[in-house]
Amino acid sequence: MVSKTEEDRVNSLEVQVDNGGGGAWEYLSLVRKLKLRRSDKVLKHGLALLNDDKARSALGTEEWTLYEQVAIAAMDSQCLDVAKENIKVLKKKFPGSKRVGRLEAMLLEARELWEEAEKAYSSLLEENPFDQVIQKRRVAMAKAEGNMSGAIELLNKYLEISRCLEGTCGNVCLPTNV
Template sequence: MVTKTQETELSNLESQVDNGGGGAWEYLCLVRNLKVRRSEKVLKHGLSILSDPKKRSSLGPDEWTLYEQVAIAAMDCQCLDVAKVLQKRFQESKRVGKLEALLLEAKGFWEEAEKAYSSLLEDNPLDQAIHKRRVAMAKAQGNISGAIEWLNKYLEIFMADHDAWRELAEIYVSLQMYKQAAFCYEELILSQPMVPQHHLAYADVLYTIGGLENLQTAKKYYASTIDLAGGKNTRALFGICLCSSGIGQLSKGRNKDDKESPELQALAATALEADYKQRASDKLPLLTTALKSLKVSS
């Protein structure tokens, strides 16, 4: 995740390079380290270095890294001829093999790309980048079931990849497969318990599934989201109000132990109203109406 400081640094350096102030190599290194997509800029400034023998020779062992970075940017920009020329710069290399497979992908030759990736995995079954390319290929073809299959296989090997768990969860949510999505968010919470976004997403899924037990659990995770976010999460505050309303309706006629305590919902409603007064005072009447409809008040 790119911080605001890093984003500012990247923006300033990009402006400097665009205006002829130098620092092209530093800019390309920063783009690569931050793993951000600036394909057109990378292609433009990378080619300017590669076309200058002096600049290119000064890179030493990093010369190949630049060829690879610019070749990928060329594919991103659909400059496939440029990518092919750059890819041929180094022969008989596994990294070139990856570029060849990427080029097949860019051309839409899916079967050939799959064969190329399978061949590369025979040599190195633990190559994360190639496993991820298989997921990306399935998504590019609209094969969502295939993407789910490859992601599950990937996570059997690389269980600590938080981004992959989150991606799988989001796919399940898009398909309304909420129980499967809940499992993914549980894994994320276990591995990254201090990330409020995981708690919030898990609560949203449980609320969507519904039922008294799920609403009660969702309410707890909305509360933990607020706690981790320092009390500043409007969505989680409203989630508590929604859960409280739903629990109240489902608890009618049940034992007192099953009924909802009004304290937390009142605190959430008060915090919501304070937040709206500060950031969107003109929308406060809408919030008040919504809370009344949920039979929740501060």
């Protein structure tokens, strides 16, 4: 839950950045920290930073975090070519990364290539069956396909795994048929 103070700070920074007053990186960082979805603004201001060589290099290693944030915002905004380009940059920097693999699967999902996305997610879950982001993506994907019974089944699996990871299960939990 976002506090009133945090919400006020985000809104203030958003107005400042929208009006050319600087603070784009602070705004984007706060949006990410608070797990807000302001995809159009993230896309606009994130691309401005990524397309400015000086600003991008000033980010240091946070550059890669921004590429990921912009890729997700681009998918939310159906700017799939932008998402693809950002993921391509990340894949080149981090070949074989599971995190980049997740982004690639999300791009397949955004393109409504359901079977390919499901295969990609399943492959990633074989390596880490406790990946909650992928578990939630599979629920959302089933819902987007209109498969409510499948979404409910996947949601129940996710909740079971989530409870286990939070330590509310009395013993070690291993997912079955994930």
